[in-house]
Amino acid sequence: MPTEPTHYCEGQAQLVLGSGFFRPESRPSRDLGVLLLRWLTAQRDEQGGAAVLDGMAGCGIRALRYGREGGADEVWANDADPQRLPLLEANLAPLGLRSGALHCSASTIEKLLASCVLQERRFDLVDLDGFGAPIPFLPLAVEAVRFGGILYLASSDGRSFTGHDRTAALRRLGAAARAQPCSWELALRLQLGLIARVAWGMGRGIRPLLSFSEGRTFRCAVQVLRHPAAAEERLLGLQAYCHRCGSHRGTSMLQLKDLERCGCGAQTVLSGPLWRGPLQEVDVLGQLQVIAAGIDPTSTTRPSLKLLQRLAADDGLPPEASAVADLARQLGGGPPPLALLLQQLRLRGWRAQASGIAPAQFRSDAPWDEVVREGAKAR
Ligand SMILES: C[S@@+](CC[C@H](N)C(=O)[O-])C[C@H]1O[C@@H](n2cnc3c(N)ncnc32)[C@H](O)[C@@H]1O
Numbered sequence: 001m002p003t004e005p006t007h008y009c010e011g012q013a014q015l016v017l018g019s020g021f022f023r024p025e026s027r028p029s030r031d032l033g034v035l036l037l038r039w040l041t042a043q044r045d046e047q048g049g050a051a052v053l054d055g056m057a058g059c060g061i062r063a064l065r066y067g068r069e070g071g072a073d074e075v076w077a078n079d080a081d082p083q084r085l086p087l088l089e090a091n092l093a094p095l096g097l098r099s100g101a102l103h104c105s106a107s108t109i110e111k112l113l114a115s116c117v118l119q120e121r122r123f124d125l126v127d128l129d130g131f132g133a134p135i136p137f138l139p140l141a142v143e144a145v146r147f148g149g150i151l152y153l154a155s156s157d158g159r160s161f162t163g164h165d166r167t168a169a170l171r172r173l174g175a176a177a178r179a180q181p182c183s184w185e186l187a188l189r190l191q192l193g194l195i196a197r198v199a200w201g202m203g204r205g206i207r208p209l210l211s212f213s214e215g216r217t218f219r220c221a222v223q224v225l226r227h228p229a230a231a232e233e234r235l236l237g238l239q240a241y242c243h244r245c246g247s248h249r250g251t252s253m254l255q256l257k258d259l260e261r262c263g264c265g266a267q268t269v270l271s272g273p274l275w276r277g278p279l280q281e282v283d284v285l286g287q288l289q290v291i292a293a294g295i296d297p298t299s300t301t302r303p304s305l306k307l308l309q310r311l312a313a314d315d316g317l318p319p320e321a322s323a324v325a326d327l328a329r330q331l332g333g334g335p336p337p338l339a340l341l342l343q344q345l346r347l348r349g350w351r352a353q354a355s356g357i358a359p360a361q362f363r364s365d366a367p368w369d370e371v372v373r374e375g376a377k378a379r
């Protein structure tokens with residue numbers, strides 16, 4: 001006898017997952033998407049909902065949550081796999097949106113975005129949670145976001161973005177990517193660098209709101225602005241890493257200077273062009289925490305709240321992170337307690353904070369020699 005499909009519940013969404021790809025572990029990215037949408041609509045004076053495109057929707061859980069919990073009043077859920085369409089339609093029907101406000105489709109995202117752009121249909125939030133790198137359709141995706149709206153992108157192409165496949169990185173990103181310990185941050189900055197170049201080429205600006213990874217998927221949410229901010233182009237640059245002493249340095253493409261040789265005399269490896277601006281808009285993350293506290297507590301899980309807290313404590317500046325393991329290697333023996341090292345650097349007047357992106361990493365504007373000296377004292 002056929003069994004009833006079982007329901008899966010997340011936040012206020014109840015749906016059938018079907019047999020396609022779904023990861024319960026990606027929940028923090030979905031929780032944060034809901035909060036971002038609520039933040040976006042709260043920014044506007046006028047009352048009203050928002051139009052959301054969930055372009056690689058799988059079972060439609062994001063689209064459903066944007067409608068149920070994020071306040072979207074127009075929802076488009078699309079997945080290229082036509083076998084998912086009946087499931088998408090069934091899962092999203094309970095949203096009960098007004099006629100014409102719910103669309104479910106089975107196009108490739110490239111075709112769907114192109115047709116939206118032709119029809120001048122734009123969205124307040126475009127969420128593209130696909131496989132691989134979101135590169136072939138990036139200009140169309142930027143174009144499909146209303147000014148001030150949010151593009152929420154995922155890449156699971158860890159090998160090229162972290163420099164483990166350098167030729168693929170060059171093909172996909174038009175950038176050099178060199179393997180190094182702070183590889184999650186490298187991947188996020190390369191992705192943001194590409195988004196910035198695409199947006200600038202179209203006359204737009206970007207404002208990264210949040211960026212994070214658990215080492216498998218690299219996620220960025222950026223606000224697409226009508227124009228670049230003053231001197232935004234300064235934020236595209238290169239980064240050098242020295243395998244011998246562990247130091248990282250960087251420079252803007254507008255002020256290229258010699259990065260090829262480290263202060264220790266060794267040859268460095270260079271990555272970029274990449275984004276050297278903030279990775280998080282910490283004020284916005286503070287507001288997301290307030291929103292999370294004011295809505296149904298089932299919407300935001302504890303790991304999502306912890307992630308928000310961690311990201312809010314590190315804006316991503318200065319843009320070069322360092323690995324505690326590299327410092328320990330320089331010092332010989334074990335690493336210094338990170339909190340103590342950061343405190344000492346701050347007492348000496350330097351910026352210093354733990355990385356919100358990856359564990360056992362930190363960032364400081366102190367020269368590497370000074371970090372090593374303070375590291376020795378902190379042990
Ligand atoms: C990572 S899964 C989506 C998971 C879903 N967003 C979630 O949170 O559970 C990626 C989806 O993208 C779809 N997909 C892959 N390539 C696509 C394309 N070019 N256009 C649209 N959808 C695509 C796949 O069928 C798959 O369902």
Ligand SMILES: [Zn+2]
Binds near residue numbers: 243244247264
């Ligand atoms: Zn060196």
